[in-house]
């Protein structure tokens with residue numbers, strides 16, 4: 001049996017990474033929505049990949065475990081790309097924390113049991129995680145290391161404290177970037193790496209929902225005033241993902257990579273400063 005690359009959340013970012021690392025391997029495209037997985041698999045099959053579609057719900061451990069077992073049954077799982085997510089305009093606080101925070105932790109726990117030596121995983125976090133003011137050292141440690149099933153019971157994630165979807169998204173994405181530090185230790189014991197990418201606005205259906213949603217004007221201004229002056233493309237995230245998951249990335253683990261056209265830099269030190 002050969003190598004297997006699993007894409008969880010078969011949207012444009014996950015696909016862009018998988019296209020670059022999936023040649024000659026089995027590419028399993030899994031999504032909450034069967035039609036999204038099928039559409040992605042069709043594109044991959046037409047482009048010569050050995051691809052198959054399936055469903056998964058990252059907010060369900062049973063579902064993620066079943067996918068991990070199916071993947072391991074298909075070959076050596078050398079790549080895991082978790083690009084499943086819901087954005088602040090798409091879902092309530094509880095769903096954002098369940099999918100983007102808890103779901104990501106579950107994916108690392110379950111795929112950490114089947115990842116092959118030399119394998120690597122990525123989770124797609126967000127620039128939003130870089131906007132959140134610093135948490136305490138204890139909160140950082142809890143987000144990095146609390147077992148997934150206890151995560152949502154942490155007091156600072158309770159619905160009394162997190163009342164706004166953007167805050168929930170920021171916490172979830174900060175949580176992803178911290179989680180890879182916690183997991184890098186365990187994955188290292190299997191000879192595998194684990195990292196996160198924090199993109200700025202990358203044009204996909206999710207980003208288009210944001211650009212036309214209640215916060216759209218703010219996002220459009222953000223792009224105009226950013227150093228790069230434009231949104232990113234899924235392929236630019238794909239290139240970074242391929243670097244991290246390929247031979248070039250073997251000394252990189254437990255790290256988060258901000259790729260946002262300089263929006264965060266400008267938000268802290270340039271014209272995008274909140275009180276500028």
Ligand SMILES: NC(=O)c1ccc[n+]([C@@H]2O[C@H](COP(=O)([O-])OP(=O)(O)OC[C@H]3O[C@@H](n4cnc5c(N)ncnc54)[C@H](O)[C@@H]3O)[C@@H](O)[C@H]2O)c1
Pocket residue numbers: 008009010011012013014030031032033036056057058059083084085086087099103124125126127198199200201202203204205206207
């Ligand atoms: N597009 C951007 O500007 C941007 C910026 C920063 C971060 N991100 C993050 O990148 C990731 C991928 O987003 P995208 O822009 O490719 O969006 P997308 O909408 O194209 O893809 C996201 C996919 O996740 C799937 N999904 C949602 N809930 C799921 C669940 N519970 N289980 C399994 N799959 C589920 C959706 O069905 C969808 O196919 C997300 O985590 C998002 O937060 C995107």
